[in-house]
Amino acid sequence: MSNSQYEKTTKNGVVRYRGRGKYDFETVHSIIDEAPILHVSFTPLDDDFPAILPMFGCMGLFPSDDTNSVGRTSSLYLHGYAASRMFRTSRGEDAGLKITVAATILDGIVLALTPNHHSANYRSAVVFGHAYLVTDEAERWWAMKHVTNSIVPERWENTRIPPTDAEAKATGIIRVEIETGSAKIRTGTTGEDRNDLKDEGLRKRVWAGVLPMWTRYGQPTPAPTNMTDKTPEYISRFVDDSNKQQEDYAMKVAL
Structure with a gap:
């Protein structure tokens, strides 16, 4: 692993395309941060069967609060229920529980x-690493x-904090020291068979193109228990920023 990228090996190397x-x-x-x-x-x-869990997580470098340091961070933090199987398994692994983490963002369907x-336009990443249960309170x-604010920026500061002792004990944090990883990205329009491109009748009969796709947040909907006057700025x-960013990217890579 160099100072700026993971070394390409048989474990993380992209084979097709x-x-x-x-x-x-x-x-x-x-x-990983955007998925x-x-x-x-x-x-x-x-259990003899591998397990796979959907989880919240983000890259980070303790004790830095610099959330824009993706170019120099190497740890992935995962947030979950402290009594779950993954957290119980991590406790018994002094060398770190071996895990694989996958992230995918779908940007369009290519017809x-x-x-x-x-095909599809997408951004995907897979990393391999060793997971350690975080026990240091700081x-x-x-x-x-860090994980809370990676979901919605500034959310931690605008909630009841700190959590109660019971809430804190029920929350597990795992730090993944990444050994290697890679990403795979597809952009652009269709890739057609050369013979199909010569068939004008086929091209006039069958629509071909991209259906851009992105995650869009809807209008914030207050909870029945909410007593604030309006949605916080x-x-x-x-x-607004996330919707625009996601839409702009999906439309740009559809061309």
Whole structure:
């Protein structure tokens, strides 16, 4: 692993469409941070079958509060229920529980002239690492704040904090020291069979193109228990900025 990217190996190397592979920290880590859900795979102590869990998580470098340091961070923090199988398994692994984490962002469905050439525009990342249960209280509190604000910026500061002792004990934090990883990105329009492109009748009969796709946040809906007068500005700003950013990217890469 260099100072700026993961070394390409048989473990993390992109095999199909190798030109789409990316190994630099910034690309891999930014996809992990932007994906709404991470899928974490591990083998529990009490089962022969691998387990896979959807989890919240983000890149971070304790004790820094610099959330824009994706180019120099190497730790992935995961947030979950302290009594779950993954957290119980991590306690018994002094060398770190081996896990694989996948993140995917779908940016569009690509409809070609023939089903065999259909595809998708996407950004995906897979990292391999060793997971450690965070027991240091300073790091635990830092990570809880960091993960919360990675979901909606400024949310931690605008809630009832700190959590109660019972809430804190029920919350597990895992730090993943990444051994290696890679990203794979597809952009653009259709890639057609050369013979199909010569068939004007086919091209006039079958629509081909891209259906851009992005995550869009809707109008904030107050809870029945909510007593504030209006949606806070930091939430409205996040919704507007995120929606615009996601839409702009999906439309740009559809061309």
